[in-house]
Amino acid sequence: MADQILTKKYSGNCHCGLFRFTFEHAELQEASECNCSICTRNGYIFSAPLAPESVEVTRGEGQLKEYRFGKKEYGHSFCPHCGTSIWCQGEDKKLQLNLRTLQDFDMESLKINQDDWLSVKPPYEAPTSFPELPASTQTSNELVVYHGTCHCQRTRLSIRCKPLETLKLMSCNCSLCSRNGDLWIYPPKGDVAIAGEESLVGYAFLSDRCLHTFCGNCGNSLFGRVLDEDICPVNVRCFVDIESKLAGLERQFYNGKAKAPTYVLKD
Template sequence: MSIESIEQLIDYRGNCHCGAFKFTLKAPALKEVHACNCSFCSKNGCLWTFPVTSENFVVVRGDEDSTLKTYQFGKRTMAHKFCPTCGTTVMARVHSNVGINTRALVDVDATTLGVVTIDGASREPLYQIPEPLAAGPVAEGTTIYTGSCHCGAVGYNVQLPKPLASARACNCSICHRDAAVWIYPRTTTVSFKGRDSIVEYTFGKRETYHGFCGTCGVAIYERYLGDASVKTALNVRTMNELDLASMEIKMLDGKAFLPAYESPW
């Protein structure tokens, strides 16, 4: 007898941030999520529930194959799917089984659930870090950090006056879905490559533009309309060989900022 036949199934709703893709999910009450340490899930901060059968996963708006964009890597056995408009990583599919990124669920704070770690990082073939963007002249005492999206289409470097010790996470509707962890260096200290591969998404007051890779969906930066020449937010999840666990992560209550996010439901 399956677990699903014993436990009562609960109706969950989910969507990408812009609402182009909406779905419902029937599953036992969520008590834990799976966090994979592979290169892709680490950059996206995905928190998964799976396997979900196709019968318990119903698309309400959009289409899995045409509304969402598919990204694969490694052995290409898993299809990661994200919204090409807002960048939300929604799901992953292996044949008939579906994994749902619980960050895309409505009224579920996945960060409060128990976490089961999956060691995807050790699976062959091992991920090769994309060639970093070379830095120009470096001032004495400056620390250089490099980073990229997962596929390597977008890369950057940033020159900071001291090594990174802290960053800021935000619980707003878009940052929660992206699991972004931010630092705010001066724009003049950041250099990019592959800007043609970046998609920008904005909402609310339309003062902040969220930049993500149009190929793999990884969130890279935030650009501020009224402050673009002064600072750029960088998602430190995308930095090469940075130990996020060793940093102090401060929480910003972006959910409280007005106007409040209007759910497509």
């Protein structure tokens, strides 16, 4: 008798809970991470391709927004309310789930395989114009200017900070940052200039004094609006040409998951 393959039921959701799904699969042990322009921005940790009928949507059917670009071969679906990237669907209709969205799942246990699509696909062409920064109030002579953009380029940023190679990117495991794979730096507000703000969506998590912002067209996580402090947290994943540099930058872990209040998915 052939050995039976034991399966496990997994559940996932966007952060706000608008969209929820379940699927059964042999215990997940491996996943893939891609370095192309869209996957880097979304911080995807992908499952193997799954037949769409094997994934049951339990809430929010038809609520996701889809983003396509280039040859339109792949649809990248995200929650229009909180910005969580849920899955990518190819022309064969198979789904690659973003495993960051799974509930009570140990991401650290996965073997992550690296997919080098950056060298295969035509290069991503970043915009050529960015907002102008005002004069800096900082006295450091080590500051440099970086540019960032959401993938569809409706929102563009100019950021003045120390060279990324000298900084530690903040990697937080809270329920929101872990879903996006956000990697933060914290320049003063005066050192961040933003163009195309009309395309942004703000999502309040924990406090309405701090909004997580993402592009309402392509879903990319960009920066945080902090009302009570002179900082503008910026997600380095949106930086131009970051795809080839990200792996070599130092990260600092922050255990946001342990901070109150505990994330609870509301019915």
